[in-house]
Amino acid sequence: MSAATALLVTAEHRLLDDMLRLAAAAGVMMEVAHDIPAALRSWTAAPVVLVGTDLLPDLAAAAPVRRGQVHVVGAAPVPDKLFRDALAVGAATVVDLPAAESWLVERLTDVADGTAQSALTVAVVGGSGGAGATTFAAALAQYAASPARPVILVDADPLGAGIDRVVGLDEADGVRWGSLAQSPGRFSSRSLREALPQRGGLGVLTWGPGTRPPLAAGTVREVLSAAQRGSHLVVVDLPRHLDAVGSEVLSRCSHALLVTWLSMESVAASSRIAVRLADSGRPVHLLTRGRGSALDPQEVARTLGTSLLASMSDQRRLEEWIALGLGPVHSRRGPLARAAASVLTTVGAR
Ligand SMILES: Nc1ncnc2c1ncn2[C@@H]1O[C@H](COP(=O)(O)OP(=O)(O)OP(=O)(O)O)[C@@H](O)[C@H]1O
Numbered sequence: 001m002s003a004a005t006a007l008l009v010t011a012e013h014r015l016l017d018d019m020l021r022l023a024a025a026a027g028v029m030m031e032v033a034h035d036i037p038a039a040l041r042s043w044t045a046a047p048v049v050l051v052g053t054d055l056l057p058d059l060a061a062a063a064p065v066r067r068g069q070v071h072v073v074g075a076a077p078v079p080d081k082l083f084r085d086a087l088a089v090g091a092a093t094v095v096d097l098p099a100a101e102s103w104l105v106e107r108l109t110d111v112a113d114g115t116a117q118s119a120l121t122v123a124v125v126g127g128s129g130g131a132g133a134t135t136f137a138a139a140l141a142q143y144a145a146s147p148a149r150p151v152i153l154v155d156a157d158p159l160g161a162g163i164d165r166v167v168g169l170d171e172a173d174g175v176r177w178g179s180l181a182q183s184p185g186r187f188s189s190r191s192l193r194e195a196l197p198q199r200g201g202l203g204v205l206t207w208g209p210g211t212r213p214p215l216a217a218g219t220v221r222e223v224l225s226a227a228q229r230g231s232h233l234v235v236v237d238l239p240r241h242l243d244a245v246g247s248e249v250l251s252r253c254s255h256a257l258l259v260t261w262l263s264m265e266s267v268a269a270s271s272r273i274a275v276r277l278a279d280s281g282r283p284v285h286l287l288t289r290g291r292g293s294a295l296d297p298q299e300v301a302r303t304l305g306t307s308l309l310a311s312m313s314d315q316r317r318l319e320e321w322i323a324l325g326l327g328p329v330h331s332r333r334g335p336l337a338r339a340a341a342s343v344l345t346t347v348g349a350r
């Protein structure tokens with residue numbers, strides 16, 4: 001199966017016709033499995049699988065292996081009893097036709113773009129206030145980004161000062177959370193990436209001026225999934241208070257980075273966050289700030305039950321670079337750049 005071929009599992013002619021029409025609109029090929037053995041043969045190779053409600057119960061009974069990008073498709077209204085089968089096949093969504101047609105075209109467009117696979121996603125969390133999490137998230141994204149390897153930096157902290165300022169994109173045109181919250185599901189990964197404020201392969205999703213209405217978990221899930229499909233790496237600046245949205249984001253990250261200031265107070269506060277991060281089941285890595293402290297970074301990492309990735313000294317001239325709109329990483333050598341490089345190596349993003 002070629003990368004730009006989606007798998008459709010159905011024996012229903014009407015659904016088949018509808019889906020072939022949508023696939024043509026998205027410019028993608030569709031392989032059709034009319035029965036369960038054919039579905040299982042192509043199950044893992046397809047970048048996206050669309051399962052018709054007609055074959056869903058039989059497919060659920062066959063217990064296919066877990067994989068991402070599985071969506072159940074059926075004519076509205078999809079009966080409630082099918083949701084259990086949808087969970088059994090690991091479906092991310094159950095969508096009704098014709099209401100979900102444009103949504104499906106966006107998903108299929110991602111297949112055509114070759115962006116249906118999810119990017120590595122790193123959540124950065126401060127162990128205590130002002131530890132340097134936002135700065136490091138911005139530094140990591142800036143360091144990793146290039147036009148050939150686009151990175152999306154997501155500001156998920158509604159109380160923060162705005163990460164777009166840190167990377168020098170606060171004046172740039174583009175969509176922000178406010179407009180996305182009003183139109184969830186509207187973006188394919190490519191259109192999301194193109195719509196964000198960006199420079200040199202780095203796109204940023206943040207709040208902008210004005211009020212910040214609370215985000216719905218569904219919106220965040222949708223937007224994050226488009227970001228992951230459209231980039232090489234996603235970096236999320238996550239607030240310490242892991243509310244429903246924060247937990248939702250964390251469950252979609254591949255790694256968590258905890259940034260801790262080397263003081264007793266900060267380490268004590270960090271230990272509570274470290275437990276929450278570890279509960280998410282993600283690997284948790286530690287970055288410490290504040291060289292010269294009596295606390296040993298390795299010892300702190302052991303206490304927190306994390307692995308130490310880097311112990312950073314302060315970045316000189318940071319405020320000046322940020323004020324000039326240059327972002328926190330201005331050379332490949334400073335402490336932020338070195339820490340970013342070791343994160344990328346550890347998470348396997350280089
Ligand atoms: N690596 C660094 N070197 C020097 N200064 C830094 C570094 N990281 C952060 N700072 C400075 O520390 C302050 C707090 O940084 P930052 O906003 O990144 O922390 P935070 O953990 O995100 O804080 P908050 O709890 O408000 O979210 C800022 O003034 C920033 O310029």
Ligand SMILES: [Mg+2]
Binds near residue numbers: 133134135160237
């Ligand atoms: Mg912050």
